[in-house]
Amino acid sequence: MLGSLDDGNMVRNDTVDRRSYLRAVAAGGVAVGLAGCNGNGNGEGGVEVAFEIETGEEYGFGVREGESDLQGALDDGLQAARQDDVYSDLIEEYFGNGDDAGDVTEGADGGTGAGTITPGTAPGFAPFEFKEGGELTGFDVELTEAIVARTDYEFGGFEEFEFDSLIPALQDGNIDMIAAAMTITDDRDEQIDFSNAYYEANQAVLVSSSSDIDPSGREDLEGRVVGAQSGTTGEGEVDKLIEDGIISEDDKRIYDNYELAVNDLESGNVDAVIIDVPVAENFAER
Amino acid sequence: MDILPLQAGDWAFVGTNWWILMQGLYVTVLLTVGSLLLGFLAGFPGGAIEVYGRGPLRSVVRGVGVLLRGTPIVVLIVLFFFGVQWPDIGAVPLGGLLPLPAFEINGQALLASTAALGLRSAAYQSQVFRGAIRSIDEGQLEAARSVGLSKLEAVRHVVVPQALRRSIPGFQNEFTIVLKDTSIAFAVGLAELLTRGFELFTQPAGQTAVVEIILTVSAIYFVLTFLTNRTLDRVENRFAIPTGE
Incomplete structure (x- = not known):
């Protein structure tokens, strides 16, 4: 299971066996630490x-292929969040002076009639998504809440996955959108659809x-x-x-x-x- | 060679966030107990069928066992999570008992992880029990039959009580493996111990505490494994088959 400890930082190309890889890296790291190097x-x-x-490169929100209603709603919601200055407040909070953007759903005029959407993310990528005091937070997390509040969808709370598991989880219906600092690429665009870009990096x-x-x-x-x-x-x-x-x-x-x-x-x-x-x-x- | 420069501030960070690791430990223990229980309930009959079974039933049990033992656990967990339509039980609330703050985990991830770890463990436990049953001399079964017990009664009253005792060392091994493999539930986002450690060092305040957190998590796994193995050692001695010496 553990693969080989002695080449713990080697390239690994399969996308499934991530856990055992991390364990190898972690074990390697501990070994290095203990050896006192x-x-x-x-x-x-x-x-x-x-x-x-x-x-x-640009980040976009992922939705299942063909879900153009949701895709359009997210684009409009993003536009509304930009107009309400929530977007710029969040940029300041996470990449600027650090001032708390406050309640991102304030001033939102969305409804809940179009159903609930459950976004998925991969925490561990600060400042975009990470856990603090057990709570999920970050730029993507707050922006998603702000955007969904400005659509006719109800926010169903985040599900957490490893980054590589997000697209399968979306296709499988475990989640309805991806908000995980995911770059819009041609490869991914063949599997899922993307909203307009919300961040350039x-x-x-x-x-x-x-x-x-x-x-x-x-x-x-x-x-x-x-x-x-x-x-x-x-x-x-x-x-x-x-x-x-x-x-x-x-x-x-x-x-x-x-x-x-x-x-x-x-x-x-x-x-x-x-x-x-x-x-x-x-x-x-x- | 420098001396390991672990930093006091980073240990303090682990200290103030200990309850997050305890929430992870809670899930790890829950997952271990659930998986071992499922493994025992399915593995014990499985082992008996492999020894005493006949025909297609035995072939099926053997075949499934080979499949489960021959597939990496991370593949099993991902397969069970994405490939099986679990009932949507929503978020499972846990904790809330002082001093552990209440928290929620993904119910479907818990079901999928328990099923994957449990069935894989069943496949291994069936081999532990098969070996233990085989280790009881055939003559005992014959002796039991000759005093008038049916085959089922002979197995039930003569073979099983001894086989169970002899399976403790093998079971001990299996316990340790399942406990450590629960960390693979990370792949489907279940907030067990290692996932929680990961959460800690990927937040801005914990970014310098990677080694401290991993050492703490390793220590928790070690203490759990050590304590349980010692307990099972005692159980084994307590219930050892009397030798008459």
């Missing part, structure tokens, strides 16, 4: 954004502040070990580096969660990690 990701030295990659290349590596462009990553979270756009960017011959397949490290990737970056096991800009800035500031 340098650092254990306690923020010593910290990380910084070396440069950004313009991907033009480029990718950031994070490096350790204490390392002597200071890349200023993709070419500077030549021969480096680069990591990302499984299934994210960051992983796509790592793949592009491989396609372009900048790094070799062996130098790709994929993690179950970006947190573990940054932990490994601080420990010096990878040279760079590619993640969304707002998330990267969150780390660079801590």
Whole structure:
């Protein structure tokens, strides 16, 4: 079950066996910590954004294929949330000065006649979705509540899944929409439908502040070990580096969660990690 | 080599959020007990059928056992969750007993995880019981028959009581495996112990506490496993088959 502990941070391509992979990584991390090797990701030295990659990537809400009513309602709800300044308040709360946006359903004029929708998300991706004091919160979570309150649908409460389980859960009817910082890609668009984009995020290349590596462009990553979270756009960017011959397949490290990737970056096991800009800035500031 | 720089502030973070881990522990224990119970209820008859059964029934039990034992548990859980239409029992409220704050978990995820872990465990437990039944000398069955017991009575009163005792060490092993494998319920979003730990270090305040949280979670699993194994050791000694020495 545990796969191999000794190559705990290796690339893993199947999407199902995530749990055992995390356990391998976690066990590896504990082993490294106990062995007393340098650092254990306690923020010593910290990380910084070396440069950004313009991907033009946009996040959208996912709905089942053909559910154009819901899709249209979400687009209108997003528009209404922007007009009510709830959208900009949430941007300030999660990416700006941190001021609480307050009650996001205030001033909403939606109904509940069109039925209940249950959104799904994958907590563990601050500031978009994470758990705090046992409660689910984050930019996507509050924005979803704000938007649904501005449609004719009733908000049915979030269900939580692993990121890779979200699309199956949507197709299977466990949830009615995905609000999980999900980038609109052609591959995903073949499986599900997306609302209009609600967030634009480029990718950031994070490096350790204490390392002597200071890349200023993709070419500077030549021969480096680069990591990302499984299934994210960051992983796509790592793949592009491989396609372009900048790094070799062996130098790709994929993690179950970006947190573990940054932990490994601080420990010096990878040279760079590619993640969304707002998330990267969150780390660079801590 | 540096000394492990675990930080006091991060341990304090674990300390203030201990109740979140306890909620996870609650679900882990619930899932373990439920799965083992289901595993026993299905696995014990399964083992008996593999030994005494005949014809298609035995073939079916064997076949299902091989399938369940030969499939990775994460695949089983995902399959049971997405592939089976569970009744929508909604959110299951748990806790609320002081000092554990009340919380809710996804009912369908609980059903699917219990079914997957329980049936997989049944497949393993059936082998534990099969081995234990086989370890009782055939002569005892013959002796029981010769004093007038029917075959069923002989199995029920002579073989089973001894086989159950001999299966304790194997069962102990199975308990440990099921307890640790409950962490795989993470895949379907069930808030068990490891999921809760994960929740803690992915929130902004806990981002530096990854190792501290994982060490704490490991320690909780270890304590649970250790205590239960010791208890089962005692049970085994207490109910050991008298040797007459």
